[in-house]
Structure formats: C-alpha cells, structure tokens
Amino acid sequence: MTGTHASNQRSSSSSAESAGSKVLDQAGMSWFLATARHRVENLFEPGSFVEFLPPSERVVSPHLDTFGLPSAFDDGVIVGRARLDGTDVLVAAQEGQFMGGTFAEVSGAKLVGLLRAARDNAELPRAVLLLLDSGGVRLQEANAGELAVAEVMRAVTEARSAGVVVVAAVGGRAGAFGGAGLTAATCSAIVVSEQGRIGVTGPEVIETNKGVEEFDSKDKALVWSVVGGRNRRLLGGADIYAEDSFDGFRKAIGEALKRASPFSLKSLRAEQKRLAKRAKRFAACEQAVDMWKELRVPDPAAIRDMDDASFIALLEKHGETSHDAR
Amino acid sequence: MTVWDGQKNERERRLRDGRHLAKGKVVASADATRLLEAIIRPGDRVCLEGDNQKQADFLAQALVQADKSRIHDLHIVQSGIVLPEHLDLFEKGIATKLDYSYSGPQGGAVARLLNSGKVELGAIHTYIELFARYFVDLTPHVAITVARQADRDGNLYMGPNVEDSPVVVEATAFKQGIVVAQVNEIVAKLPRVDVPGDRVDFIIETPQPFYVEPLFTRDPAAITETQILMAMMTLKGIYQPYGIKRLNHGIGFNTAAIELLLPTYAEKLGLKGEICTHFALNPHPTLIPAIETGWVTQIHSFGSEVGMDAYMAARPDIYFLGRDGAMASNRMYCQVAGLYATDLFIGATLQIDLAGNSSTVTQDRIAGFGGAPNMGSDPHGRRHPTDPWLKAGREASSAHPKLSRGKKLVVQMIETFGKGLSPSFVEKLDALSLAEKLKMELAPVMVYADDVTHIVTEEGIANLLLCRDADEREQAIRGVAGYTEVGRGRNKRKVEELRARKAILRPEDLGVNPLDVQLSMLAARSVKDLMTWSGGLYDPPAKFRNW
Amino acid sequence: MQTLKLRHRAVGPLKGKRNTGIVGVVASGNCEALFERTPSEKTCEVDIRTSVVGFDEVWKLVVADFVERASPGGIRVSINDGGATPDVVMLRLMQGAALMEGN
Numbered sequence: 004m005t006g007t008h009a010s011n012q013r014s015s016s017s018s019a020e021s022a023g024s025k026v027l028d029q030a031g032m033s034w035f036l037a038t039a040r041h042r043v044e045n046l047f048e049p050g051s052f053v054e055f056l057p058p059s060e061r062v063v064s065p066h067l068d069t070f071g072l073p074s075a076f077d078d079g080v081i082v083g084r085a086r087l088d089g090t091d092v093l094v095a096a097q098e099g100q101f102m103g104g105t106f107a108e109v110s111g112a113k114l115v116g117l118l119r120a121a122r123d124n125a126e127l128p129r130a131v132l133l134l135l136d137s138g139g140v141r142l143q144e145a146n147a148g149e150l151a152v153a154e155v156m157r158a159v160t161e162a163r164s165a166g167v168v169v170v171a172a173v174g175g176r177a178g179a180f181g182g183a184g185l186t187a188a189t190c191s192a193i194v195v196s197e198q199g200r201i202g203v204t205g206p207e208v209i210e211t212n213k214g215v216e217e218f219d220s221k222d223k224a225l226v227w228s229v230v231g232g233r234n235r236r237l238l239g240g241a242d243i244y245a246e247d248s249f250d251g252f253r254k255a256i257g258e259a260l261k262r263a264s265p266f267s268l269k270s271l272r273a274e275q276k277r278l279a280k281r282a283k284r285f286a287a288c289e290q291a292v293d294m295w296k297e298l299r300v301p302d303p304a305a306i307r308d309m310d311d312a313s314f315i316a317l318l319e320k321h322g323e324t325s326h327d328a329r
Numbered sequence: 330m331t332v333w334d335g336q337k338n339e340r341e342r343r344l345r346d347g348r349h350l351a352k353g354k355v356v357a358s359a360d361a362t363r364l365l366e367a368i369i370r371p372g373d374r375v376c377l378e379g380d381n382q383k384q385a386d387f388l389a390q391a392l393v394q395a396d397k398s399r400i401h402d403l404h405i406v407q408s409g410i411v412l413p414e415h416l417d418l419f420e421k422g423i424a425t426k427l428d429y430s431y432s433g434p435q436g437g438a439v440a441r442l443l444n445s446g447k448v449e450l451g452a453i454h455t456y457i458e459l460f461a462r463y464f465v466d467l468t469p470h471v472a473i474t475v476a477r478q479a480d481r482d483g484n485l486y487m488g489p490n491v492e493d494s495p496v497v498v499e500a501t502a503f504k505q506g507i508v509v510a511q512v513n514e515i516v517a518k519l520p521r522v523d524v525p526g527d528r529v530d531f532i533i534e535t536p537q538p539f540y541v542e543p544l545f546t547r548d549p550a551a552i553t554e555t556q557i558l559m560a561m562m563t564l565k566g567i568y569q570p571y572g573i574k575r576l577n578h579g580i581g582f583n584t585a586a587i588e589l590l591l592p593t594y595a596e597k598l599g600l601k602g603e604i605c606t607h608f609a610l611n612p613h614p615t616l617i618p619a620i621e622t623g624w625v626t627q628i629h630s631f632g633s634e635v636g637m638d639a640y641m642a643a644r645p646d647i648y649f650l651g652r653d654g655a656m657a658s659n660r661m662y663c664q665v666a667g668l669y670a671t672d673l674f675i676g677a678t679l680q681i682d683l684a685g686n687s688s689t690v691t692q693d694r695i696a697g698f699g700g701a702p703n704m705g706s707d708p709h710g711r712r713h714p715t716d717p718w719l720k721a722g723r724e725a726s727s728a729h730p731k732l733s734r735g736k737k738l739v740v741q742m743i744e745t746f747g748k749g750l751s752p753s754f755v756e757k758l759d760a761l762s763l764a765e766k767l768k769m770e771l772a773p774v775m776v777y778a779d780d781v782t783h784i785v786t787e788e789g790i791a792n793l794l795l796c797r798d799a800d801e802r803e804q805a806i807r808g809v810a811g812y813t814e815v816g817r818g819r820n821k822r823k824v825e826e827l828r829a830r831k832a833i834l835r836p837e838d839l840g841v842n843p844l845d846v847q848l849s850m851l852a853a854r855s856v857k858d859l860m861t862w863s864g865g866l867y868d869p870p871a872k873f874r875n876w
Numbered sequence: 877m878q879t880l881k882l883r884h885r886a887v888g889p890l891k892g893k894r895n896t897g898i899v900g901v902v903a904s905g906n907c908e909a910l911f912e913r914t915p916s917e918k919t920c921e922v923d924i925r926t927s928v929v930g931f932d933e934v935w936k937l938v939v940a941d942f943v944e945r946a947s948p949g950g951i952r953v954s955i956n957d958g959g960a961t962p963d964v965v966m967l968r969l970m971q972g973a974a975l976m977e978g979n
Binding site for chain 1: 883902903908910912927949954956957
C-alpha cells in the first residue's frame with residue numbers, strides 16, 4: 004500500500020473551511036458532559052430560549068468573596084423560558100461544575116422565583132423543567148442554602164397544586180443529591196439517564212457515617228448500582244429513562260410532560276402506599292441486582308452492561324416497574 | 330583439543346539437574362524454586378518475561394525465593410521491569426546487572442535502585458534493539474516464558490498475548506539455553522501453537538492465571554479540552570496535509586483524543602479513507618469507534634489489551650488472528666513494521682529541550698523506552714516511497730528529489746505545562762542531569778532532535794522540517810512553548826517569520842474553530858460507551874468499570 | 877481574591893453582531909469569560925477575578941497574545957477564574973471571540 008493521493012492540501016486546510024460548531028450532530032451530544040448553558044442552548048427549539056437574569060446582569064453570590072472563592076455571573080443556575088417541541092416551558096438549569104451545582108442564596112432564589120412565577124401567573128407556561136445537577140446545599144452559604152431547598156420544595160408543590168407540571172431531569176456530573184434529591188422527589192415526574200445519580204445522602208457521607216463496610220463510596224460500580232439511573236428507574240424512583248444525549252433528554256422530557264400525573268391528596272396517599280409496599284418487598288435484598296431479580300427482570304446481572312436502547316426495550320416489556328411511586 | 334559442544338554439554342548437565350523434579354517436561358508448581366535453582370548458574374543471563382503486558386509472575390516470585398548462595402550475580406536481560414519481584418531480585422542480590430527496555434509502573438523504583446548502586450545498568454534499549462542483542466551479545470542462558478496453555482510436549486499457546494516470547498525463546502533455545510514456561514493450564518490439545526514444544530524444556534502449571542497489565546486503556550472521560558484542541562490541530566495540520574495512512578500511536582490521552590475524533594471531526598473534514606487506515610498498534614479500546622465506522626483497514630499489534638479478546642476475534646478483517654480465531658500479537662514483528670512500514674509516529678513525552686530532544690525521564694522516575702524511540706526514529710534503511718514520506722523528505726532537504734531520501738514523520742504531542750504545572754519545555758533535560766549524576770555514558774533520550782519532525786502543543790504546531798538551522802529550530806520550539814520560561818524567551822519577530830513560512834501553525838491558521846473544542850466532540854465519552862460501540866464485545870477490566 | 881484590570885488597543889473591532897456571550901464554567905482548573913460589546917471600537921478591556929494569586933505576569937501575556945490573535949476591539953471580557961491554566965484561559969478567550977463573531 005502506498006499513499007495514492009497527492010498531499011497538497013495545506014492550502015485548502017488553512018482556508019477557514021467552516022467546521023463550524025455543528026461538526027457533530029448536536030442531538031447526539033452527551034448530556035452528562037454538557038454544561039448547563041450548553042443544555043439550555045441545545046435542548047429547545049433553536050433561538051427560543053430567553054434567559055432571565057443573564058450573566059451580564061451579574062447577580063452573583065454575596066458570600067463567596069468572603070471565602071476567597073470566585074463567583075459565577077449566574078451563580079450556577081440559569082433560568083428562563085423556551086419552547087420544547089412546541090410546548091412553552093419555564094426552565095432552570097443547575098451547573099454541576101460550579102460549586103457542585105449547589106443551593107445557595109442567589110442560586111436558590113432564582114429557582115424559587117421561577118417556580119413562584121409559574122404558580123402565580125396563569126399566562127406563563129404551565130410547565131417548569133428543573134435540569135438538576137447538584138450535590139445539595141452550598142456549605143459556604145449553608146443557612147441560605149437549607150432555606151432555599153425548603154422554599155424550592157414548597158414552591159414546587161404549590162406550583163403543582165396550581166396546575167403546573169414540574170419535571171426534574173437528572174443526568175449531570177453532580178447528579179441530584181441532598182436538596183436536589185429532595186427537590187426531585189417533589190416533582191411531577193423525574194427523568195433520569197444511566198449516568199444520572201439520585202439520592203439524598205451522598206455515597207461519601209454514608210461511608211463517613213456508617214463505615215466502609217456499609218457503603219464503599221470508592222466502589223464506583225456499587226455506587227452506580229444503588230443510586231444510578233437504571234436502578235432508580237427500575238424501582239420506580241424515577242419515571243422516565245433517557246438516553247444520554249440531547250435527543251434522549253428532549254424525548255424523555257416531552258414524554259414526562261405528557262405523562263405527569265395530577266397532584267392531589269389521593270395521589271399522595273397512593274404513593275405512600277406503594278412506597279410502604281416497596282420497602283417491604285425489597286427489605287431482604289443485599290444488592291441492587293437482588294432487587295432486580297425480585298422485580299423478575301430477566302438476566303438482572305446483564306443490566307449494568309447493556310446499552311441504552313436495550314435497557315429502554317427492557318423497560319417497555321416490564322411495565323410493572325413503571326409507576327410513579329418514588 | 331578444541332571443544333565445540335561445550336554449550337550443549339552444559340545444557341545437558343543443567344537439564345539432568347532439573348529432570349529429577351519433572352515428569353516429562355512437567356514440573357509441579359511447588360518445585361518451581363528448586364527447578365530454577367537447579368538450572369540457573371551464578372552469573373547467567375536470564376530473561377524473565379517481563380513483557381510490556383503479560384508477566385511470568387509466578388516464576389518471578391519463585392526466582393526471588395531462590396537461595397542466594399546458589400543463584401547470584403544474574404544478568405537480567407528482559408524487556409519489561411514491571412513487577413515488584415523484578416526489583417526484589419536486585420534488592421536480594423540474586424541479580425546484579427540489568428539490560429532492559431521499559432519500566433513504566435516501576436519507573437520510580439528503578440531510579441531508586443540505580444541510585445542505591447544495587448544495579449549495574451548495561452543499557453536502556455528499545456524493544457527491537459534488545460531483541461537484536463539476544464542474537465548477538467545478550468543471548469539468555471535461561472528464558473522464563475509465560476503462556477495460557479501448554480500440552481505435555483511443551484507446545485505453548487499464548488492467546489493474544491504472544492508478545493516477546495517467540496524471539497526470546499528462539500534466541501535461548503537455539504543457542505543451547507534452557508526454556509521454562511509457566512502456564513495457566515496443561516491441556517491435551519492446544520487451540521494453536523505459538524511456540525513449538527521442541528524449544529521448551531520445562532512447563533509449570535500455576536495456581537493462578539498470569540498477570541496482564543492493562544496498559545492501553547484510556548478512559549475517554551479523562552480527556553481534556555486542551556487535548557481535543559491538540560488532536561484537532563494534528564488532524565488538520567499533519568494527518569490531512571501529509572495524507573497519513575500508515576501509522577503508530579503512542580499510549581496517552583492525546584492520541585486517544587485523535588482516535589475518538591476520527592468518526593466525528595475527521596469524518597466531517599472528509600478524511601475517511603484518506604488517513605488512519607493501517608496501524609501498527611496495540612489494540613487500543615479508544616480505536617473501537619473508528620473501526621466500527623469503517624475507518625480502519627487493518628491493525629497489527631505488539632501485544633494485546635485486557636478485555637479486547639472477544640472484540641478482536643469478532644473482527645478478523647481488521648486484526649491478525651491465528652487459525653484458532655484469537656488475535657496473535659508479536660512485539661518483534663510489529664516493532665519492525667512500525668519502524669519500516671509506517672509513515673508517522675505520534676506520541677507524548679514529558680520534556681523537550683531547545684533542540685527538540687525529548688525524554689520521559691525525570692529526576693525520580695526512569696520509565697525506560699519501550700518501543701517509542703524505535704517508532705519515533707527515521708529508518709535510514711527504508712527504500713519504498715509513499716507520499717507522506719516523500720513530502721516530508723522534500724520539506725527537509727533541497728537535494729535532487731530523486732536522490733534525497735524521504736523522511737518518517739515523528740510527532741511529539743505535549744501540553745506546555747505538565748502535572749503540577751511543571752514546564753514541558755526546558756533548557757536542560759532532566760535526563761541529562763540524571764545521566765551526569767549516575768555517570769551514564771548516554772542520557773536516556775526518548776526521541777532525538779534529528780528524528781522529531783513536528784511538535785504539537787496547545788499553542789500550535791512547530792514543523793521542524795521547515796527550519797533551516799539550529800536557531801530557527803530553537804525559535805520554532807520556543808514559538809509553541811506557550812507561557813513556559815522557554816516559550817516566554819522567544820524572539821517574537823522570528824517566530825512571526827516562521828509562522829509566515831508555515832513552520833509554525835496556530836489553531837486559527839488551520840481553521841480550527843475554538844467552539845468545536847468540546848468534550849462532546851469525542852465519539853465515546855466513557856469506557857461504557859466504548860463497550861456499547863463494540864456491541865458488548867469489549868469487556869473492560871474491573872478498574873475501568875464505574876457503572 | 878485578586879483583581880486584574882487590563883486594557884489593550886486592538887487593531888480593529890471584533891466582527892459579528894452578537895452583544896454578549898459567555899463561555900466556560902467557574903470550576904477547578906477552569907474559568908468563565910463573559911464577553912460584552914463596548915462603544916469604544918479599538919479598545920479591549922479584560923477584567924479578571926481569580927482565586928489564585930501571583931500570576932499577574934502570565935495573565936498579562938495571555939491577554940496580550942489574545943488581543944493580537946483575535947483583534948477583539950470594542951469588547952469587554954470579564955473573567956471569573958477558578959485556577960485555569962494558561963492554555964485553558966486562552967482557549968476560553970478564543971472561544972468567546974468566536975462566539976461573538978458568530979450569528
């Protein structure tokens with residue numbers, strides 16, 4: 004084999020032939036790797052996203068400076084409105100890479116403000132998307148952060164009571180832990196991807212408090228099998244499973260908007276009942292895979308290695324795991 | 330009277346000493362140390378494979394346990410110093426002299442041993458160079474090899490990890506040495522024969538399968554944006570204009586980034602079929618997406634990689650397989666292929682000096698060379714022309730086109746600052762300081778200045794072929810050395826002149842859009858993605874599984 | 877925290893019509909850079925807030941090179957830095973300029 008074509012392409016390569024930012028189909032890009040801004044810029048109908056309090060407003064944390072820490076111009080939360088496949092929505096996206104996507108004074112207020120606006124204004128979109136990516140409360144602003152979590156949860160339930168559908172989507176680096184895990188639980192529906200991790204107490208905290216024998220946070224496979232998206236979806240802790248791509252999340256969120264169940268005392272009671280049943284049913288299970296066996300999933304050990312398409316196909320066949328008791 | 334068969338007689342004596350421990354060729358694992366004590370003599374040259382990947386770990390432990398009064402002053406001649414036991418041999422005084430190639434995982438320990446004076450170092454070789462010396466002046470008296478299976482006649486089956494064994498065994502067996510093999514199991518019939526039994530004297534079935542180091546698995550999730558930028562520049566600034574089809578990639582995240590950009594970025598550039606079709610390369614998992622999208626015509630491998638067996642077996646059009654269907658590697662052949670039949674080597678390094686010499690040695694680590702200096706050198710014995718080789722030759726020389734040899738492209742890819750913000754560009758290599766300290770005759774230089782043709786950093790590409798004198802070379806190197814002392818010491822006017830002549834190319838000169846530089850551009854984002862690309866055939870090692 | 881205010885003359889105004897743009901994230905080894913148009917077409921202002929003290933010289937060099945490479949006249953760049961290495965800072969600056977030059 005010898006090279007058969009003349010290689011005089013330097014001139015053509017230096018002419019700025021525009022690879023452009025569309026080299027890869029944006030639709031196939033990873034949700035997990037994307038920044039919050041990348042997510043809001045690519046999830047919606049092109050040009051439809053309008054940001055409230057954009058970075059140029061410089062609404063930053065009043066506290067981080069005291070700790071010698073750099074602020075972010077959006078304090079790690081992007082809020083705005085947009086259109087998703089023809090549906091008007093309000094959206095909040097946490098940036099998991101900035102301070103772990105944490106709840107704090109400003110970032111919390113942006114979330115609360117958005118949810119309350121939805122609650123109070125019937126002319127605003129009747130759907131709110133929370134693109135969660137957060138380890139919980141920002142330690143440097145712990146009081147404001149804890150308060151923010153409580154206010155967000157209250158605002159979610161109030162908005163839902165007012166007829167707003169609130170969908171949480173989890174699939175970023177920080178997952179949804181602490182206040183974000185609690186917030187997710189209050190939503191109308193939860194979308195999760197394989198990489199999405201949902202929990203209240205993070206694996207490291209469990210290990211610190213209960214010992215490594217109880218939970219080895221360095222055993223990534225163990226952590227994944229417990230808090231990861233597939234287990235959460237199989238047990239009903241999340242409602243809709245998304246492939247880790249913009250297309251995947253767009254599709255899953257669209258489905259969640261349609262499927263979200265009404266919020267009432269009746270639905271809460273039903274959920275409580277199902278949760279009690281679930282706690283009993285899996286009480287004896289030592290490993291996540293035991294729970295999947297208990298769910299009568301065929302070949303439960305194969306779940307961790309299968310691709311997203313196979314897992315989604317499996318979910319379609321096993322309707323028993325598809326209910327909204329979380 | 331002249332004795333012509335002294336070596337043969339010596340071999341017979343040793344075999345006799347060993348045979349009382351054997352049934353036929355089979356020795357019980359419990360007798361391993363006694364066997365080695367019986368067949369090895371003080372001062373012997375011993376090769377204890379010791380490859381890049383597979384390890385005769387059981388027999389390494391057995392040799393460490395040998396009685397020092399019976400075995401001492403061994404001269405270890407093996408390519409890889411990989412296991413702690415390899416160093417224990419020197420700590421215990423069983424071995425005193427060392428000629429080797431690669432010590433990646435033990436780089437720190439090797440540096441300490443050299444400092445302590447417990448090792449008399451012959452030389453650090455490239456693989457092919459050490460193998461060559463097996464046939465000239467470093468022929469082993471005893472070779473300790475390792476295989477998956479043996480039959481009772483001593484035939485050996487190694488699966489994809491054939492690696493160094495054929496060359497080690499031939500050099501030893503044909504020069505009246507003794508060959509011992511540790512095997513995972515003894516079976517009646519082998520799937521294929523990698524080493525014929527008449528070259529093997531003793532076999533030992535071990536309690537545990539031998540250890541294989543997963544060396545070539547790079548988690549796509551650990552690739553940085555800067556590495557993606559450099560990979561894009563390399564594709565547009567080197568692979569595309571030279572039309573690089575036949576090549577070798579070093580280990581590292583930079584080259585992994587190139588592999589993962591083939592089905593995305595390079596596809597959009599229309600380069601499929603134009604570049605990266607034929608590889609001399611270990612089975613890198615990060616090449617799976619490119620293989621699956623039809624980029625790659627064929628790959629010959631030095632060794633194997635943990636978890637790739639089933640994938641390779643299912644892609645016989647791509648890899649070299651034995652009749653049993655399993656991949657068959659060979660480090661000697663593949664190194665020769667990489668030397669003579671590729672047009673480009675690209676790899677990472679740790680330090681580059683103002684002339685362009687590069688080294689991976691630091692004051693406290695001697696990782697050795699492996700194959701890089703061989704891949705990364707211009708073979709003056711090459712005579713067959715290819716377009717990239719001729720183009721590089723023309724850039725380098727103004728002699729008559731029909732009389733000027735071509736040139737292999739040797740590319741060093743390096744971020745201007747390494748770990749802990751240590752500058753990658755230096756006035757004096759650590760390798761040189763170390764050589765002075767240890768009174769070595771040669772500084773352990775990975776790629777010499779006269780072999781390197783291009784240096785790629787995040788700041789740009791320096792095309793050293795287009796530099797006409799030492800001063801231009803220095804300025805071209807300074808011109809891509811970023812904000813290191815070396816980079817800041819540039820002559821700005823000269824650097825701009827070099828840029829005007831395309832001896833320096835910036836990302837904007839290449840039309841690399843900075844907005845394209847994003848992690849999502851990689852064809853796989855995780856080891857799990859690689860597995861998915863492979864249709865579940867790739868079975869990643871446990872330490873890379875985070876799901 | 878350290879603040880640096882750098883002012884440069886650019887050859888000409890940065891192309892494009894986009895008024896603001898932001899690239900990067902404030903994280904370890906990373907930074908965000910907010911780009912805004914200013915009326916003065918030949919100046920480029922770069923304001924940096926960084927948690928890593930003592931790298932003034934490198935910041936100055938990086939910004940000077942950026943101004944030379946991208947000619948970002950009429951632009952104010954505001955950087956929040958989480959300890960980005962020079963290669964990352966330059967990448968963010970070039971990305972920001974490319975973003976502003978786009979649609």
